[in-house]
Amino acid sequence: MPEHPDREQLAAFQAGDGDRRQRARVEAHLAGCRSCAEVVAAVERARGRLTLLVEPELPAGLHDRLVAAVDAEAARPLPGRARRAWYRRPAAWGAAAAAVLLVALAVPLLQLDRGRDLATAGGGQAAQEAARPTAGGQLPVITLAGELDAERLRAALDANPVARLALEHAKAGGEPAAPQADQGANRAAPETAAGTGGAGEAASPTTAAGTQDTTAGQQQACLPAAAAQAGHALLPAVLVEGSYQGQPATVLVTATPGSPSQAEFWVFPRGDCSGRPLASGPLR
Amino acid sequence: MTERSDETLLAAHLRGDPHAFGELVGRHERRVYGLCLRILGSREDAEDAAQEAFLAALRKAASFRQAAAFSTWLYRIAVNAATDQARRRARARLTPLDPEDAAAAAAPGGDHGDAVATAVAVQAALAEVPQEFRVAVVLCDLYRVPYAEAAQILEIPVGTVKSRVFRGRLALAERLEGGGTRASGPPTLEVVDSAGTEELSRASEPKKADRPRQE
Numbered sequence: 001m002p003e004h005p006d007r008e009q010l011a012a013f014q015a016g017d018g019d020r021r022q023r024a025r026v027e028a029h030l031a032g033c034r035s036c037a038e039v040v041a042a043v044e045r046a047r048g049r050l051t052l053l054v055e056p057e058l059p060a061g062l063h064d065r066l067v068a069a070v071d072a073e074a075a076r077p078l079p080g081r082a083r084r085a086w087y088r089r090p091a092a093w094g095a096a097a098a099a100v101l102l103v104a105l106a107v108p109l110l111q112l113d114r115g116r117d118l119a120t121a122g123g124g125q126a127a128q129e130a131a132r133p134t135a136g137g138q139l140p141v142i143t144l145a146g147e148l149d150a151e152r153l154r155a156a157l158d159a160n161p162v163a164r165l166a167l168e169h170a171k172a173g174g175e176p177a178a179p180q181a182d183q184g185a186n187r188a189a190p191e192t193a194a195g196t197g198g199a200g201e202a203a204s205p206t207t208a209a210g211t212q213d214t215t216a217g218q219q220q221a222c223l224p225a226a227a228a229q230a231g232h233a234l235l236p237a238v239l240v241e242g243s244y245q246g247q248p249a250t251v252l253v254t255a256t257p258g259s260p261s262q263a264e265f266w267v268f269p270r271g272d273c274s275g276r277p278l279a280s281g282p283l284r
Numbered sequence: 285m286t287e288r289s290d291e292t293l294l295a296a297h298l299r300g301d302p303h304a305f306g307e308l309v310g311r312h313e314r315r316v317y318g319l320c321l322r323i324l325g326s327r328e329d330a331e332d333a334a335q336e337a338f339l340a341a342l343r344k345a346a347s348f349r350q351a352a353a354f355s356t357w358l359y360r361i362a363v364n365a366a367t368d369q370a371r372r373r374a375r376a377r378l379t380p381l382d383p384e385d386a387a388a389a390a391a392p393g394g395d396h397g398d399a400v401a402t403a404v405a406v407q408a409a410l411a412e413v414p415q416e417f418r419v420a421v422v423l424c425d426l427y428r429v430p431y432a433e434a435a436q437i438l439e440i441p442v443g444t445v446k447s448r449v450f451r452g453r454l455a456l457a458e459r460l461e462g463g464g465t466r467a468s469g470p471p472t473l474e475v476v477d478s479a480g481t482e483e484l485s486r487a488s489e490p491k492k493a494d495r496p497r498q499e
Contacts, residue, residue, distance in 0.1 A: 007447065007450060007451060007454075008443070008447050010450060011446045011449070012443070015446040015450075039454065042454065042458075043450060043457060045457055045460075046457035047453055049402070049456070050406065050456070052406050053426055055315070055318045055427075056314075056317070056318050058317055059327060059331065062331055063309075063310070066309050066334065066335055067309055067310075069338065070339065070342055073339050073343070074342060
């Protein structure tokens with residue numbers, strides 16, 4: 001009788017490993033060695049017995065206990081790192097943007113003519129002229145047709161020199177840009193609200209007094225609401241008008257004092273800053 | 285909308301989705317609990333270990349890498365939680381199986397009372413298998429985790445997994461079939477070198493006759 005295979009070899013054999021020659025050698029050994037054959041058989045029987053142990057049911061109440069424990073842990077502030085509330089994390093905005101996108105997809109045709117205005121929101125001479133920082137008062141306003149999302153917001157701010165300057169100014173810790181002698185000229189982009197101005201006027205600023213008043217009023221009220229949500233002081237930079245989840249909305253874009261790289265946005269129902277922002281997020 | 289994958293849910297959790305992790309708990313709790321129960325042999329310890337596992341997963345969520353499946357990652361955490369729990373409670377191996385759990389442990393069909401009794405015996409014997417081997421047996425034989433995945437979970441080579449499963453089964457067989465010889469003498473079936481072969485042959489002969497329902 002040749003040497004007994006060791007346990008590693010038997011384990012490999014039972015797991016179906018090894019080339020044909022190796023397997024044949026173990027098989028030949030098992031055929032002639034009762035003790036090794038009994039070991040392999042016992043192991044096989046043990047495997048059979050194990051099938052009696054089916055997957056246990058979850059004990060009653062354990063699910064609730066686990067969820068409660070996980071929730072409590074998630075609510076616990078991590079040492080050294082302030083956890084941001086869910087609505088201030090980029091993901092929340094991402095989810096909101098996804099919902100917004102769905103709505104936008106449902107009514108794309110209705111928005112087509114307004115879409116052209118978006119392309120012109122990036123500036124033009126009127127906007128350049130409006131980029132005069134002065135003390136106190138009005139913020140530049142950009143109007144975006146259709147649904148707002150983070151991507152469009154960023155693109156519009158990048159493309160609009162007034163907005164860009166105002167944001168840079170706020171990030172640098174300055175006072176908000178700039179009341180104008182003529183309030184209408186303060187608008188960084190053409191007003192596209194229904195009933196004010198047709199397509200022909202898209203490239204020139206309009207006064208749109210009614211909307212202007214609303215927006216001016218909002219900027220006063222929304223800043224504290226946003227700051228309360230943020231938990232620290234904010235410097236207002238730009239207002240953006242558009243719609244969010246099908247409802248007219250105003251977005252306040254802010255910088256954070258002392259954090260020159262940080263800019264955030266806060267979405268409110270138009271004309272109503274009494275509650276929490278509908279959405280918010282960082283502007284990268 | 286199609287069901288989100290585990291990995292997608294974890295990513296959603298990390299981005300701030302307040303419900304994503306709870307959904308992961310719901311998906312995996314039974315398996316995590318079951319793994320812990322079979323490793324620990326005690327329902328109370330298994331519940332504690334399952335809770336520890338999910339809390340650890342929550343804390344480590346940001347370190348999850350897509351190189352492995354979420355389930356592999358989670359089961360590794362669960363196995364670690366169970367072994368930690370076993371360390372804390374050295375009594376785990378001595379804890380009698382909860383009768384309620386024993387009933388649940390029995391496979392459906394057949395003579396119910398007999399199946400319960402046998403399942404209880406198997407669980408009790410499993411609890412006596414050295415932990416290292418027991419974990420491998422629980423993963424590969426009870427939960428049908430492929431050897432390669434078990435190797436990832438345990439962070440050991442595949443060959444080592446196979447070896448541990450084999451030794452675990454062997455130890456289980458010895459405890460189920462060894463009868464009264466276990467207390468007095470060395471384990472018989474575990475000895476396969478030439479010195480032990482004689483004893484093995486002698487020990488296994490009479491016992492066969494004593495076991496009417498072997499298979």
